[in-house]
Amino acid sequence: xxxxxxxxxxxxxxxxxxxxxxxxxxxxxxxxxxxxxxxxxxxxxxxxxxxxxxxxxxxxxxxxxxxxxxxxxxxxxxxxxxxxxxxxxxxxxxxxxxxxxxxxxxx
Numbered sequence: 001x002x003x004x005x006x007x008x009x010x011x012x013x014x015x016x017x018x019x020x021x022x023x024x025x026x027x028x029x030x031x032x033x034x035x036x037x038x039x040x041x042x043x044x045x046x047x048x049x050x051x052x053x054x055x056x057x058x059x060x061x062x063x064x065x066x067x068x069x070x071x072x073x074x075x076x077x078x079x080x081x082x083x084x085x086x087x088x089x090x091x092x093x094x095x096x097x098x099x100x101x102x103x104x105x106x107x
Contacts, residue, residue, distance in 0.1 A: 007049075012093045014048035014057055040104045042076060047097040054085050054096045061100055074106040 005013040021041040042065075046057035066078045078100065085098045 006093055010093055011049040012047065012095045014046075014053050016057065016061070017045040017047065019043045019045075039074065039106050041079075042102040042104065043099055044102070045097055045099045047095050049093070049095065051085055051096055054098050058085075058098050058100060065102055070104070074104055076102040077105050079103045 005015070007013050019042070044061050044065075046054050046061060048054045048057060062078050065076045067075050069075050079102060081101060083099050085096055088095050088097055
């Protein structure tokens with residue numbers, strides 16, 4: 001992402017970047033329903049000027065999506081890898097960011 005909004009003083013404005021994987025058909029479930037079924041993934045990266053901003057955004061995203069029932073059945077689950085907040089100096093303005101991974105699980 002090269003063009004991000006900045007606030008007064010040149011600080012980066014907080015934002016979310018969303019990447020999805022297409023939902024896909026999974027293998028057939030055994031009769032005892034013992035297999036974990038996932039149908040796709042979602043990665044949301046939170047970014048901001050401070051550690052606190054990114055931590056608060058990340059917590060809000062996880063609370064909004066983790067194990068919330070989706071229309072038609074299924075739910076997103078916060079999943080590995082759990083990546084710590086990182087600092088990016090390769091872009092201007094510098095920013096803190098944290099990628100969050102979710103899988104879509106079907107009943």
